[in-house]
Amino acid sequence: MNPPQPPPLPPKPAYAPDPRHVGPAASSAAAQWHYTPRRRPAPWHSKTARAVALFSLLALSGVIILAMVRQQTGTQGFLVGLGLAVFPVPVLVAGFCWLDRIDPEPRRNLLFAFAWGACAATLVALLANGFATNWLENNLSTLSPDDAQTWGATVFAPIIEETVKAAAVVLLFLFRRQNFDGITDGLVLAGITATGFAFTENVLYLGNAFGQDQSLGHTGLDSLTAATFFVRIILSPFAHPLFTMLTGLAFGIAATSYPHRRPLRLALPFVGLATAVLLHSIWNAATTLGDLGFITVYGLFMLPVFAALTWLAVWARHRELLALRTYLPPYVTTGWLSPTEPISLSSLKTRSVARDIARRTHGPAAARAVTEYAAIATSLAFLRRRAHRTGPTPDFPTQERALLHHLWHHKPVAHPALLQALHTTHRPLYSPPYPPRNMARSRVHTQSMPHYDTGASGPRPSGGEAPPNA
Numbered sequence: 001m002n003p004p005q006p007p008p009l010p011p012k013p014a015y016a017p018d019p020r021h022v023g024p025a026a027s028s029a030a031a032q033w034h035y036t037p038r039r040r041p042a043p044w045h046s047k048t049a050r051a052v053a054l055f056s057l058l059a060l061s062g063v064i065i066l067a068m069v070r071q072q073t074g075t076q077g078f079l080v081g082l083g084l085a086v087f088p089v090p091v092l093v094a095g096f097c098w099l100d101r102i103d104p105e106p107r108r109n110l111l112f113a114f115a116w117g118a119c120a121a122t123l124v125a126l127l128a129n130g131f132a133t134n135w136l137e138n139n140l141s142t143l144s145p146d147d148a149q150t151w152g153a154t155v156f157a158p159i160i161e162e163t164v165k166a167a168a169v170v171l172l173f174l175f176r177r178q179n180f181d182g183i184t185d186g187l188v189l190a191g192i193t194a195t196g197f198a199f200t201e202n203v204l205y206l207g208n209a210f211g212q213d214q215s216l217g218h219t220g221l222d223s224l225t226a227a228t229f230f231v232r233i234i235l236s237p238f239a240h241p242l243f244t245m246l247t248g249l250a251f252g253i254a255a256t257s258y259p260h261r262r263p264l265r266l267a268l269p270f271v272g273l274a275t276a277v278l279l280h281s282i283w284n285a286a287t288t289l290g291d292l293g294f295i296t297v298y299g300l301f302m303l304p305v306f307a308a309l310t311w312l313a314v315w316a317r318h319r320e321l322l323a324l325r326t327y328l329p330p331y332v333t334t335g336w337l338s339p340t341e342p343i344s345l346s347s348l349k350t351r352s353v354a355r356d357i358a359r360r361t362h363g364p365a366a367a368r369a370v371t372e373y374a375a376i377a378t379s380l381a382f383l384r385r386r387a388h389r390t391g392p393t394p395d396f397p398t399q400e401r402a403l404l405h406h407l408w409h410h411k412p413v414a415h416p417a418l419l420q421a422l423h424t425t426h427r428p429l430y431s432p433p434y435p436p437r438n439m440a441r442s443r444v445h446t447q448s449m450p451h452y453d454t455g456a457s458g459p460r461p462s463g464g465e466a467p468p469n470a
Contacts, residue, residue, distance in 0.1 A: 054112070062119035065200060068126060073207025076214075081207030084229055085199055088237035092195045099313055100188045101348060102320045103378045109176055113189050116168040117196030124164045125157070125197075126204075132156035150288055158243075158280035161197070165240075166247045166273055168193040173251050178399075181382040183252035183316040187309075190248025191241040198240035202232055235298070239283060242306055246276040249312070256389050279305060320382075321346045327384040328377065336404055337377075338415060344422040345377045354421035358413065366413050373414035376407045 070078045093114075097104075133152040136143055143151065169190050173180050180186070209228040218224060232239075250272025254265045279301065286297035324346040331337045344350045351374050358366035380403045387396055 051108075058112075058115045058119050061123045062115070065119055065123045065126065068123075069200070069204050069207065072204065074211055077207035077211040078203065080210045080225070081203040081205070084206045084225075084233065085202035087233055089195060089199050092237065092241060093192065096188045096191045096195070099184060099317055102184070102317060103181060103382060104375070105179060105185060105188060106176075109172055109179060109189065110192050113168050113172065113192040114196040116171075117165060117193040117198075118200045119196075121161070121164040121168070121193070121197050122200040125161045128160045128164075129157050132160070153287075154281050154285045158277045158284060161240075162243060162247065162273060162276045162280055165190070165193050165197055165244045166269075166276075169244075169248050169251050170269075173255070177255075180251075180255050181386065182256045182320070183249060184313065184320060186248035186250070186252025186255070187245050187313050187316070188248075190244040190246075190251075194240040194242075194244035197244075198237070201240070205232060236283075236302065238306055239302070242302070242309060243276045243280045243283075245309055246279065247272040249309070250275075252316075256386060320378075321348070323385050324378060324381045327381040327388070331380070336407065338419070340422055341377070341415070341418060343426070344418040345374055347422075347425060350418065350421045350425045353424055354414070354417040357420050358417040361417070362413070366417070369410045369413040370417050373407065373410040373418075376403055376410070379403055380407065 069081075073081055129152060133148055133156075136148040136151055137145055140148070169186065172189055180189075206225060206228055209224040213219065213223040213225050220226065247269065250268045250270075254268040257265070282297060282301055286294045289297070325342050328337060328342040328345065332339050332342065344354070351370070354374075355367045355370045358370045380400070383396070383399055383403065387393075393399075
């Protein structure tokens with residue numbers, strides 16, 4: 001009996017050839033390649049209309065949740081809670097932006113994620129949690145009000161809150177699929193959503209604590225406000241992001257893995273959500289176990305999971321850099337990239353040095369061109385990676401052609417800066433007298449580096465290679 005054969009690999013599309021080197025049809029092919037700047041949609045484009053409707057919904061949710069929190073905490077408590085709750089937000093957002101540096105998410109996606117967590121998710125959670133607690137008090141006569149609060153916090157609240165936070169990841173996964181390239185995107189979007197959720201929730205908790213201190217006359221370090229601030233802002237500001245990032249991790253894996261196992265890909269997000277709910281429930285239950293039980297849960301569950309997820313995030317970020325070295329070299333063979341660019345583009349340090357060189361030499365416009373060049377090359381590598389893993393989509397040639405258009409447009413400015421930066425950051429490998437063998441034969445590196453002058457429209461090449469019909 002023959003052993004079962006593994007499923008065939010998905011087809012891989014051919015790489016787009018450089019139109020200058022396609023043989024007799026070079027002139028006609030080159031005529032089709034010209035740079036067209038990205039255009040903004042018309043004011044009443046359907047996508048714009050959807051964005052306006054979504055913004056209106058989030059704004060309405062924000063106004064309602066603002067009124068509800070102020071009603072519970074009072075004006076003074078609301079202002080105190082708002083001032084204290086904002087402390088961890090810049091740190092968390094900066095951490096997620098650092099993690100997302102290689103292929104940054106569009107700002108509109110990040111703003112949507114944060115607004116959804118801070119407005120829509122907290123509004124739904126606040127209403128649903130109150131309804132669940134009231135239902136327990138009214139329908140289970142054996143439970144006291146305190147027991148109902150405990151059951152609501154440990155059973156219903158984790159399910160409700162993790163589900164409404166995960167909804168933002170689901171929406172971005174479905175409607176911004178082209179920006180969802182793997183584990184890092186899932187972690188970042190989930191973390192930003194949960195950061196917004198935790199912000200609004202902290203305003204509520206800190207405002208209520210301040211109101212109780214005012215009524216009891218407690219002040220200083222002996223107050224409930226100080227204790228709440230220590231637990232929620234100092235000790236565990238990462239709690240909500242940690243829970244939701246487990247869901248984002250599952251979506252990230254499902255986005256780029258198991259192309260021939262559709263049931264497994266569909267099940268992964270539910271497994272991630274269930275894990276997030278479980279950890280959230282354990283964390284909420286720890287508040288009923290006293291100081292020793294709380295510290296035990298914090299040390300045995302929260303810190304190890306936080307350390308493991310942090311390591312995984314850094315590992316995924318490193319794998320994204322390696323993807324540029326893996327999926328960009330064939331574009332060297334077809335003439336779109338120079339032999340050293342997969343190495344230089346896969347190094348964040350080299351990218352940073354290249355931007356500094358371009359800014360010093362030609363000004364801010366050149367630095368922006370280098371940044372855009374690196375971002376486009378990264379998107380191209382991720383597009384190729386997704387095609388290798390799950391097969392090419394019908395619009396793959398169109399996407400690849402558009403990325404190559406923009407890449408070639410910025411190449412005259414970005415290539416010299418990246419080459420000079422690579423000589424600085426990888427001196428033992430790429431400085432004379434030890435150049436790579438293929439560099440000596442390379443058409444790009446055997447030519448003299450073109451000189452650039454700047455004008456009203458930014459840096460322009462005055463010699464060397466020029467993009468076809470640019």
